[in-house]
Amino acid sequence: MEIKLKVWKQKDAVSEGRLIDYNVNHVSPDMSFLEMFDVLNEELIVKGEEPIAFDHDCREGICGMCSMVINGRPHGPLEGVTTCQLHMRSFKDGDTIVVEPWRAQAFPVLKDLVVNRTAFDRIIAAGGFISVNTGNAQDANNLPIKKEDADDAFMSASCIGCGACVAACKNASAMLFVSAKVSQLAKLPQGQPERYTRVAAMVAQMDKEGFGACTNTGACSAECPKEISLTNIALMNRDYMQAKFLENE
Amino acid sequence: MNWFTQAFSSTIGKKLVMGFTGLFLILFLIVHCGINCLVFLCDDGELFNKAAHFMGTNFFIRAGEIVLFAALIWHVVQSAIVTRTNAKARPVGYAYNKNSSPWYSRSMGLLGTLILMFLIIHLAHFWVQSRFVGLDSIKYQGEHYDDLYVLMMETFSNLWVVIIYFLAMISLSYHLLHGFQSAFQTLGINHKKYTPFIKLLGTIYSILIPLLFAIMPIVLYLKGLGCCQ
Incomplete structure (x- = not known):
């Protein structure tokens, strides 16, 4: 060719x-x-x-x-x-x-074609993790998780953080990436203690980095190599509302 | 910044405002459209004028009118702010862009601007006339009513006005086609059981309401030509 x-x-x-x-x-x-x-x-x-x-x-x-x-x-x-x-x-x-x-x-x-994607790293560092005390990890099977939640969390966790969602979005919004990371932990029991602190901190960092707002065109999900769903964004918005208006964030 | 201003100045907060005000405007359109459908009756506008009288004199409706204007202005101002934020997020565009989203989803600002231009004309036609200039009076069963119906007949006797209203309703239809389901998504209402229904309802609403509105000027134009006698 x-x-x-x-x-x-x-x-x-x-x-x-x-x-x-x-x-x-x-x-x-x-x-x-x-x-x-x-x-x-x-x-x-x-x-x-x-x-x-x-x-x-x-x-x-x-x-x-x-x-x-x-x-x-x-x-x-x-x-x-x-x-x-x-x-x-x-x-x-x-x-x-x-x-x-x-x-x-x-x-x-x-x-050339290389862009600096450390903005994503800073969003993760702002709250995209679970704090674990030192000591032995407990047996994973001690925590019962509904199959459907485990599957949903896994779907969200399949985001590889490439940034195609930002590249595809007409507003260069990072909502699909951030929401995938938020949902992945919000669906699991280990993510609950920091659930609302996490979403507030990650959204604040996302805004600070200068990403745009989501206008629900769906281009991000259509172009995502891991086909991350827009339902993640709805969950993040719900959690953000709860964090800001009902929790002490 | 306190928690409240922080919440509403975030990208999610700004969109929550768009969603809430948008849904409020969607509710208003149902009331507006429902009452205006009375012009389809062949009663020389009697029932319509009586309904308009109720809407113009009822305390709760008048208070609601203030909320409506506030929601509309907030929706417009917030959209300008969001558009600016979003434009800044991509200072350099693509040389070659193949979009994978519907054109009307990407053109909400343009469609909204067209609707706003129409609204200014529409308010000048009817709201300014009935609130500030004053209307002709008509007597039903011994009581005086403002004759809003005759103003509509006069306004829509001009074919250009009918065409402008028709085109504006096409813009409204596409704006709603995205806006209806998008508002629910922004407010976090996305559920396997309900989202397909919301999307279907949104499509029906986005076609039906603007269609009914678009037919009104046409019907009144035809009535002016002597139909419905």
Whole structure:
């Protein structure tokens, strides 16, 4: 296959960037999208040009490191798939593909397609955890959990924190990510003691980072590689109301 | 910042205001539409004028009118604030954007602006006339009533006004199509059992109410041409 790319190139966080044209020849349909970039970068290095910087790690669809807005869609055209699990067979020979970084005030571009997603880390650090005293962990089976709640918590926990929800949202809102993290713990008994402190702190941090407000367009959930549901956002809003108006937060 | 202002200045708090005021306006539209449906009767507007008289003189309805204006203004001002926050959240846009959400969900600001422009015209047509300018009087069973019906007949004898009202109701329909179910979601009402019903009800409401409103000017225009005699 032969692929034409228009890739966002930006020297560093303060420089202006722009779309640059590249041609990639000898692309195998079995290559992943990232492997196609590896091939291109090898060629660029051999030619003495600067390779394209992009984020990646596990390449198994579970780490949440890869990003890239491919032809206007975070993680590309497939449903429920990360960029690393997108293969070139999803494109046609001769296609032109536009590749851009996540766009959000809270995710500044560091270089080319790499954005700084530490805003998510700070939201987690604000309350997305359970405080555990030292000593032996008790037997997990001591805490009965309803099967349905365990399943829901697991669904929420499948969020890999990649930021595709922010990239897809017209308001660059992080509500799907934050709500998944809030719900995951709100559904389990271990999360109850800090339930309302957590939601208040995480929402405050989310706002401080400069993410937008949710207008329920549903683009986040549609583009989420883990298909996180909008019901998480409703739960977070309920918990936030309880935290602010009924609890002492 | 105390807990109250903190809650309402958060992104969730701002949206809660949009949801609550939106649902209140949705309730108002049912009352407004229900009463206005009386113009469909072929009684030269007698029952409609009597209903309008009740609405204009009842203490609780008049007090509710103040709450209604407050909710409307809050809805509009808050939407401007949310839009500004959201625009700041993405200073650099995409060169190539393929949206995976319905166009009207993304265009609530535009649709809302069109509705607001319509509301100014609509209030000038009827609310300003009946509250401040004064209406013709008509006698039913020996009692005097304001003849709001004849003002409607006059206003909708102009075909352009009928067209503007019709177009505005299309904007309203799309605004509600997103707004109705979105308000419930924002207020945290999302449940496996009830959400499908809320979405269905929202779709029916968003089509039925604006449709009834859109038909009114057309019917009155036709009545003016001599139908319904």
